[in-house]
Amino acid sequence: xxxxxxxxxxxPFAEYWFTDSHGRSRLIRPLRPKDADxxxxxxxxxxxxxxxxxxxxPLSWAAGQQLAQEVNPAECxxxxxxxxxxxxxxxxxxxxxxxxLRDYEIERFNRYGIDYDPRSCVSLAPVIAxxxxxxxxxxxxxxxxxxxxxxLGRQAVILMGGVQDNNRMAVRFYLRHGFHxxxxxxxxxxxxxxxxxxxx
Numbered sequence: 001x002x003x004x005x006x007x008x009x010x011x012p013f014a015e016y017w018f019t020d021s022h023g024r025s026r027l028i029r030p031l032r033p034k035d036a037d038x039x040x041x042x043x044x045x046x047x048x049x050x051x052x053x054x055x056x057x058p059l060s061w062a063a064g065q066q067l068a069q070e071v072n073p074a075e076c077x078x079x080x081x082x083x084x085x086x087x088x089x090x091x092x093x094x095x096x097x098x099x100x101l102r103d104y105e106i107e108r109f110n111r112y113g114i115d116y117d118p119r120s121c122v123s124l125a126p127v128i129a130x131x132x133x134x135x136x137x138x139x140x141x142x143x144x145x146x147x148x149x150x151x152l153g154r155q156a157v158i159l160m161g162g163v164q165d166n167n168r169m170a171v172r173f174y175l176r177h178g179f180h181x182x183x184x185x186x187x188x189x190x191x192x193x194x195x196x197x198x199x200x
Contacts, residue, residue, distance in 0.1 A: 112183060
């Protein structure tokens with residue numbers, strides 16, 4: 001089944017219900033304008049430690065408001081992981097799926113000698129809020145993102161900005177889910193990052 005971009009934000013096919021490691025029901029779906037306040041709260045309350053590993057855009061209240069209103073999955077699909085048990089439906093996790101690679105990513109990946117189409121690739125960045133890790137949330141969020149990328153006809157997924165080489169838990173996580181390490185690069189100065197790719 002091929003899923004058109006125009007339908008994906010509100011299409012039930014793009015929603016995924018699952019049960020976490022404590023038996024609690026969770027929902028993953030595309031970000032929608034009505035999520036603005038919950039999304040802003042999620043971004044603005046990420047800790048400095050998390051921001052060190054994850055910052056694909058400003059992690060502020062204002063950024064959350066803007067991104068929730070500027071829904072354009074043809075350019076960037078944003079998935080949120082929601083706790084539906086509470087009336088305010090707080091967001092526990094977030095996955096950025098940037099369609100197509102940026103010029104600096106293309107320049108880097110061209111050095112690896114792989115056969116790929118940068119226009120058909122997706123740059124991915126996930127985050128789970130502190131206090132909600134090690135509860136079976138990260139794997140379903142990633143798997144749903146990969147599933148939707150396949151349905152949208154994408155060729156491969158890379159990690160946005162790579163994964164920091166010293167973040168061994170994250171490196172192992174991606175390897176377990178079918179990513180392959182290509183090489184390392186330094187950015188910013190003194191920080192070693194691993195480029196990884198997952199073919200779809």
